[in-house]
Amino acid sequence: MTHELPIRPTPLIKPLPDAPEVPLADLGPLADPIDAIRTLTQAPTALALQAVLTAISVAAQPHANVETILHPVPLSLFAFSIAESSSRKSAVDALATAPIREFERPRLSIYAKALAAFDEAQKSSARRGDFDAVIENAYDGSNAKSNTPPISPKVLFDDITYQGLVSHFANGQPSIGILSDEGGKIIGGHAMNSQNQTATSSALSSFWDGREINHTRSSTGSITLADRRVSMHLAIQPMVAQSFMSSELVRDQGILSRVLVAMPDTLKGTRFLIEDEETLETKARAHATLDAYNECITELLEAEPRTNAFDPLGLDPRTLTLEPPVRALLIDFYNVTEEAQGDGGPFTNISGFAGKAAEHAARIAGNLALFSNAEAMSVDVGSMRTAISLVNFYLEEAVRIFDTGSVSKTVRDAEFLRQWIVELRDDMYVDLTLINKCGPNRLRSSPENKKLINILVEYGWLIGMTDIVEIDGRRSRRAFRVVRS
Structure with a gap:
């Protein structure tokens, strides 16, 4: 079972408007x-x-x-x-x-x-x-x-x-x-x-x-x-x-x-x-x-x-x-x-x-x-x-x-993690243990990772699971399903 969340994820960082033309x-x-x-x-x-x-x-x-x-x-x-x-x-x-x-x-x-x-x-x-x-x-x-x-x-x-x-x-x-x-x-x-x-x-x-x-x-x-x-x-x-x-x-x-x-x-x-x-x-x-x-x-x-x-x-x-x-x-x-x-x-x-x-x-x-x-x-x-x-x-x-275009460091880190999960890997499920062990170097074992996961959940890129799932050969009770738009 999964929590009810938006079907389509929302971008964390909004695209900038087109650059103005040099006069x-x-x-x-x-x-x-x-x-x-x-x-x-x-x-x-x-x-x-x-x-x-x-x-x-x-x-x-x-x-x-x-x-x-x-x-x-x-x-x-x-x-x-x-x-x-x-x-x-x-x-x-x-x-x-x-x-x-x-x-x-x-x-x-x-x-x-x-x-x-x-x-x-x-x-x-x-x-x-x-x-x-x-x-x-x-x-x-x-x-x-x-x-x-x-x-x-x-x-x-x-x-x-x-x-x-x-x-x-x-x-x-x-x-x-x-x-x-x-x-x-x-x-x-x-x-x-x-x-x-x-x-x-x-x-x-x-x-x-x-x-x-x-x-x-x-x-x-x-x-x-x-x-x-x-x-x-x-x-x-x-x-x-x-x-x-x-x-x-x-x-x-x-x-x-x-x-x-x-x-x-x-x-x-x-x-x-x-x-x-x-x-x-x-x-x-x-x-x-x-x-x-x-x-x-x-x-x-x-x-x-x-x-x-x-x-x-x-x-x-x-x-x-x-x-x-x-x-x-x-x-x-x-x-x-x-x-x-x-x-x-x-x-x-x-x-x-x-x-x-x-x-x-x-x-x-x-x-x-x-x-x-x-x-x-x-x-x-x-x-x-x-x-x-x-x-x-x-x-x-x-x-x-x-x-x-101003973006906080926390949101930038969340986007960095999103790119790693969604675009660089093909996992169906992830959890905090996987991110701490295998995630981007600068985010491994970071105390901020729970906060970053919550941001990705909020924006619809991750959906919390209530069932036990297998991740990287082990059973995980606190997993998240990855949403790819």
Whole structure:
């Protein structure tokens, strides 16, 4: 006998609404490189948007801050792209970051030789017992004498911890990008484990804000890192993203309000290859478009940023101003998003991100201004209009992902167990003993398993049995029949 329960089971996690379309027609100078990358990779437009926007911010952030309604802020941008495997994330990242990697490659080669020469000179001095001896600094090939190691020119990092950030900024150039097409290495790795999550998230938030970092080490004492810049783009799998973004600790720290998140619908099953004359001409035009994009990024990278007179590794960027018409646009946008955060408004449940929407718009507008003109001193109306259009897209995504799609850890675990029972096995019956012994590794012998079973019963995926049944060669008095829709 079985308990009376619904015949058809109910999904534990409701499907998300379709992803909003990227407003490509409104994106001004961004539209062409985004479309070119989309053409060459057949990736979702949103992935190309995220990659292009953050690559621009890596190149632009050392040169300028931008005025907002209240005060100047860095041009640094943080972005998450949530996408399944085989979404062409790597191909998109390779094209968007190509000019940065080309800029970085020869400088890293020179640095490696200079560092080796510096280390050898240090060892030579130690062997002579002359620990205060002045050594050659081979970094620029000159014969200048210095006890200071060469400055690391590394710009791009695909995996880094809080300690790694501090170490680089203590001895490396002051503007970097954390760009990874496998962001799970960071989100699910050492940088964001239970011991390091608070320090890493707090440091990233401070860098985004433009605040200084104070770090104390027993070996070297305290160090203050001011006027450094970090932009970030992590492409992450949906399950990793769901786990990270639903964490109460992460939400409380406020890091997510600083992140531009996109979760495009998959294009798998539609990416057919055609090599007719028209397609080849379209791809040739896309490559030409990216050549122009690469030149703009390279111009910003090769421009020497101003540095702080008191700290040669600290930046002293100029401030892009907002002329009255541009400021008026931003204030109008702020007021609209502020009203939408009120009780019952569309942004009530994403007020953290919505509260920073105007600042996000100013940052994006500042990046666009420099991308169009590396010598720009102010933000033009067109850049601000494009930025506001983009932030409206990100607000729509935030409502869809954080509000509509927010799922508790318990429900996620129940769905994980459901997939194991219903989709990966063919058992007619299961019980707690089977789950504790053979279930998914992270759920075996979990004290939460009874609760997870009850959730699956509630949603109709399991039906409690009153008869004794055989499971895995033994008799079970507390079994559940599996329902497969």
